[in-house]
Amino acid sequence: MRIDIITIFPEMFDGAFNHSIVKRAQQKGHVEIHLHQLRDYSTNKHNNIDDAPFAGGAGMVMMIEPVALCIEKLKSEREYDEVIYTSPDGVLLNQKVANNISMLKNIIILCGHYKGIDERIREHYITSEISIGNYVLSGGELAAAVITDAVIRLIPGVLNDETSALSDSFQDDLVSPPVYTRPAEFNGWKVPDILLSGNEKLINQWKHEQSVLRTRERRPEMLGE
Numbered sequence: 001m002r003i004d005i006i007t008i009f010p011e012m013f014d015g016a017f018n019h020s021i022v023k024r025a026q027q028k029g030h031v032e033i034h035l036h037q038l039r040d041y042s043t044n045k046h047n048n049i050d051d052a053p054f055a056g057g058a059g060m061v062m063m064i065e066p067v068a069l070c071i072e073k074l075k076s077e078r079e080y081d082e083v084i085y086t087s088p089d090g091v092l093l094n095q096k097v098a099n100n101i102s103m104l105k106n107i108i109i110l111c112g113h114y115k116g117i118d119e120r121i122r123e124h125y126i127t128s129e130i131s132i133g134n135y136v137l138s139g140g141e142l143a144a145a146v147i148t149d150a151v152i153r154l155i156p157g158v159l160n161d162e163t164s165a166l167s168d169s170f171q172d173d174l175v176s177p178p179v180y181t182r183p184a185e186f187n188g189w190k191v192p193d194i195l196l197s198g199n200e201k202l203i204n205q206w207k208h209e210q211s212v213l214r215t216r217e218r219r220p221e222m223l224g225e
């Protein structure tokens, strides 16, 4: 998979992409991430990429030309399955959305700033808009990093244990059961006996029951309740 991210703050991704699973996925060749500085596509000598909104109002708006130039250049080099805009009014990111994206070959993610981007970009270039929650961030970079991380760990081969992503929360419309590690007792707080029983069948049954219980308690809407 190839992910092209258009941003005015490429440095913001240093932490998110150069550690842990996302780093290893790139090293192992499962994913290529390319960051594009939008200012390099500015059409004026001050490298501006924003301007005041028509009809006034607070804040600046990302201009159409630099974004269009950057997207056109990328599209001239390869076919893209989706051109995603990070936007608070987009489709809410969830595991299903991440699963669907993880099956694509090439995607572009455009990070907005200021008051957002010129609406004509959304109309003519953007094929999908994703929000990471009902709150407003200062820019699309954190959202793009969240989307990228959630997607990459779903690409087959990225996680060492193939079943690991499959047993995560939301993967089968249930949240995860609780997990424990050594010691079996701390301060008198004990690990559930069943987990020490060695009986795989009963353990799996317990895990499933716990998942259903937790889902009912914490995410009843997932069970249609």
Ligand code: SAH
Pocket (backbone or CB within 6 Å): 085, 086, 087, 088, 089, 110, 111, 112, 113, 114, 115, 116, 117, 130, 131, 132, 133, 134, 135, 136, 137, 138, 139, 140, 141, 143
């Ligand atoms: N005026 C806009 C908010 C702009 S915030 C509005 O009220 O909808 C600046 C940029 O941050 C946006 O263009 C978008 O790219 C990004 N952003 C902000 N909140 C986001 C969210 N919840 N999910 C995804 N991207 C978000």
